[in-house]
Amino acid sequence: MQKINNQRTGAFGEEIATQYLIAHHAEIIERNWRIREGEIDIVALQRSGVFAFVEVKTRSSIAFGHPLEAITREKARRMQRLALGWLATHGCFGCEYQIDAAAILLAPDGSHTIEYRANIL
């Protein structure tokens, strides 16, 4: 039950992040791109022509720390490998890209806050 709940929270957070990106004039290319090594939550193309690979972290409380603290160095490095993998499989290898992170905090009353960090590496 808990697991399903967490998945729902995650999906909801990703939806919020997507809306945020669209509102900031980015084009959503792909969501939940998944290969054996892992998953990229959102691939977006910004107006500047730079690809953004976004990791979304959603939490309903900060009891376990800030959402972004869950992204360790190791995880960020894996994000980069995945990004290169995505670029290679989509024929865009060599394009300019960046790794972003979005932290979404869901309040019990249904409101949410988003914190978007560009270029976290």
Place this chain on the structure above:
Amino acid sequence: MSLAQTLSVALLGLDGHIVTVEVDIADGLPMYSLLGLPDAALSESRDRVRAAMVNCGESWPNRKVTVSLSPAWLPKSGSSFDVAICIALLSANQSIATERIRDVVFIGELALDGRIRSVRGVLPALMAAYKAGVRTAVVPTANYEEASLMHSMEIIPMEHLKKILSWLRTGERECAQEIDLAWQPNDDRLDFADVAGQPQARLAAEIAATGGHHILLIGPPGTGKTMIAERIPTIMPALDIEQALEVTAVHSLAGTFATRSPTSLTAPIVSPHHTTTRVAMVGGGAHAIRPGACSLAHNGVLFIDEAPECPPGVLDSLRQPLEAGSITIARSIGNVTFPAQFLLVLAANPCPCGKFLGRGRNCTCTSQQVRRYLGKLSGPLMDRIDLRVHLDPVGRLDMARTDLGESSADIRKRVISARAIATERFQGFGWSLNSQIPSRALRSTFKPERAAMSFLHDELESERITARGLHKIARVGWSLADLHAHEIPTLEDIQQAHGLRSGIEL
């Protein structure tokens, strides 16, 4: 602006360097990196600072925090940077304004609840800050007494991070309670009056205190060697302020204020156990170089009981500081010089069993053991010992006497007036104690009287003393002359000095 800086001080030995603590908060994953060659204790500052901030109701920036301690090449150690890092962080995080933290040195370790803990080396750190032109310092309340010795600086004692923050935000703070900064004169807990008998040793102690001559006490257990040695500081003149500051600075670095007040004017006495190591004796350490026993005894007495039991090399490591008055320690992080001008007092039993007296009837040692025992002290070290005194067991008569021996205060008066004579005599020569007269001066300007010199030359001729011994005897002779108010050492003074030096042939 998410950039801010504060000042603190890094110590390498007694030398302090002003350290600029810069904090940058940039976008990115929550991260904390500390630059500037921190050691283990300093690297752990992150967790202390974070807990202290959060527990004081401040928010921790969940962003990329870079802390840089410059100059970057200087290795830094210890926890005294916590407060400076914390204030810079809060300032970079826009929580506090930057005006008040400019030109203020912050020193202190943070407890997890925000209290500020005492650190070592506050006095030398403030001295360095003063030299660098900083005039205001925030220090832990526990270090206030020591810090107040810097009269020319505004010292702000703080016991809690919250109090610092409210001061920085509102400009108001509780007035530091004035502490009574009177220098404490000699403490009178120990007194020479307690010592029964031993006139010879008492005299030797007085001469030692007068001229700064090193001394060796030999006697069976229970004759008062330790008692006498412990009382030598009580007959030495009180330190002047400059000397006291030097002593306090060294003790601050070693963190030994539990046993010695920072405002004490009594000459320090340090008595390391005979199992001590060379590093403990002269100072050292890999990360932070700490002063050893011989520096803690600076301007005072270094007393080594059971000296022949010391491992080989430990006593000999004192030869250089005895000669130079300071000790330079070289380690990979740098060279450090500590002052080490001390009066060396060695005590020894006459043999391993301690009963070799007179004809040695009760002694159970073999003759070879007896010879070898004190032989461990021989060589270059013994050459620097001017006074060698034999203590006999206290007799029935001495114990029965109800009138006490002379008190420390009386002896000290004589020592002070004798030292005053010497100081006046040596004005303009660059030394002040009789033990520091250079050999050349002893043969020209400060020659003992003619009869005394011819006595010494006779002794030299008959090979009973060496040339170095001749000079040593002349120096002790000068101390005796000062005590007896003779203008120059007389034959009698020199003969007495000779007797005191060669009392024990090793």
